[in-house]
Amino acid sequence: MGDSSAQFAALKQAADPAVAAAIERLVAEGDDRDLNRINVLEFSARRELDEERVISGFLQASRLGIFDLSWNVLCPGCGGVLDAHNTLKSLRPDEYHCGLCASDYEASVDKQVEVAFTVAPRVRRIAAHDPGTLPIWEYFRQMFWSSGVDFNEQGFASLTGEVTLDAIELPTGRSVMRTLQLPPQFIIVFEPVTHAAQFIDVQGEPTDEIQQLSLVYHKLAQPTETITLRPGPLQLSLDNRADSRVLPSVFIAADALHHLLGQRKPFLTAKRMLSNQTFRDVFKADNLTIDQRLKITSLSFLFTDLKGSTALYERVGDLAAFDLVRAHFRALLEIISSEKGAVVKTIGDAVMATFVTPEQALAAGLRMRAAMDALNAERGTADLVVKIGIHEGPCLAVMLNERQDYFGQTVNIASRVQGLATSQAIHITGTVIAAPAVAAMLRHAGITPIQKQAALRGIADKVVVYEIP
Structure with a gap:
């Protein structure tokens, strides 16, 4: 070390x-x-x-x-x-x-x-x-399979024993010939360095005649092909013409293999990372290129805006209003971060934030509303009124104005839904309220959403929205 x-x-x-x-x-x-x-x-x-x-x-x-x-x-x-x-x-x-x-x-x-x-x-x-020095099974475990595959020692032992007919370490420029006994199963000859695979459908009457199969490994993997052979002996010829060692392994593609690879555990996804405030703060230049468009199938957006901020400045004066607005931003940003969200940007007195799940966004919205009530009570005023809108759906992660941002109809709807509020209210869409965790959260809080239809600017059809009183 x-x-x-x-x-x-x-x-x-x-x-x-x-x-x-x-x-x-x-x-x-x-x-x-x-x-x-x-x-x-x-x-x-x-x-x-x-x-x-x-x-x-x-x-x-x-x-x-x-x-x-x-x-x-x-x-x-x-x-x-x-x-x-x-x-x-x-x-x-x-x-x-x-x-x-x-x-x-x-x-x-x-x-x-x-x-x-x-x-x-x-x-x-x-x-x-x-990685070229790792033993075969450590290469599979550490380099080929991800951190989301749950390999306990017993399960991994079944891979190396129960479902594997052979595994070979073949240096570059070398060839080898192996003789195997094919069972009446579907067989995969898989090589994890080049990702090349050969499927063998073993069926029919058993044979005592030696069958032949030759595989050549190149730097680039070839399309996966399937051949049919009979149960019985196979002479397998392997030739490594790649620029590194290869590790061809012969697997029985039966229930045991499928069960082993089906054992999964949670892992940190890129979607969650993009909605992490520390990542956005620390790795600003490492997000995307200007031409990239990454598809995200589901992301929750929260928009806020401070109601009547122009009138607030006129009513209490620039200095007092500035202090109020700054206190409001501090409270909102702390809540977003603590609810596992990230601030995408602030625009004037408005905030755009993302969350991995709808319930995280709603939890943040409810806390934001309570925080504004607390700030108003602390100052003996009712000046801080935050309008909140939440929507969930697909979008594109993009780079805009040297900042990682989001684009698409989901973003537009979330922004428009926020604009429906005329008081310190939260408006959410049907996709948000349909999330089981959101429904449970509202029941636990004793909140009955008010359903209504709304025309959103730039959206052709009216949408169903829910006011959280």
Whole structure:
């Protein structure tokens, strides 16, 4: 472990002390495997630390050079890492192919891009910094599969035993011939470095004759193909013409393999990261390029505006009004952050914020309203009246005016819904109230929403909205 005392001292100043101490212990005492593609949600749960503080702590540690942050495109079928990027700017707009599943996927930042952290080599060198030296199964575990695949030791033992017919380490420029006994099952010869795959549908009458199959590995993976063979002996010829070693492995694609790969655990998604305030503050230049358009299938938007702010300045004077408005902003921004949201921008006296879920947005809205009541009571006035609108739906993450922003009809509707309020009220849309957690929150608070139809500027049809009194 390198001399990183100055970095950890700085981390203790920037992050929650308990989180900083836990990170320092991990780097000093953790196994190599524990320091590669760290799942920060699992890290938080095991140590009973607040998730948002842990995410913030790892982001600060990355800023200080303790960790390298990676954005990994995942296969939703098998949980494999189809590509790894050190910046979101490198995310490709085209489809990613999974050879193991023989499927193409678009990199949705909702669930198919994970954010993971690996200790920086200058802080501590681990085996995964040289993946070409990892044993076969450690390569699968640490490099091919993501931090969201739940491999306990018993389950991983079943992969290496129960569902694997053979696994070979083949150096570049070398070839090998293996003889296998094919069972009457569907077989996959998968290579995790080049992601090449060959499917074998083993069916029909068993045979004693030796069947032949030759596979050649190149730098670029070839399209996945399926051949039909009979149960019995197979002479498998493997030739590595790639520029690195390959690790062809022969799997039985039966229930045991599907069960193993179906064991998942939560992981930090790119969508959640984009709605994290620390990330937006610390990595402003690392978000997107000016030409990128990342699709998000579901994001919750909260817009606020301070009612009658112009009249407020005229009524109480510039200095007093400025102090009031600043106090209002402080309260709103603290609430947004504590409810796991992020401020996209402020426009005059208005705020635009995002949340991963509708219930987080509504919780923030209810707290904002209560906070304005408290500020008014503290000052003996009724000057701070905040109008709030919330909507949830698909959108595009984009770069606008050198800032990571959002674009689409969902954003437009959320802004227009906020404009419906004429008092310190919250207006939400049908997609928000339909969320089970939102309905439960309203029932628990004893709030009965008032349904109404509204014409929104720029929206062709009237929409159903709900006032939260």
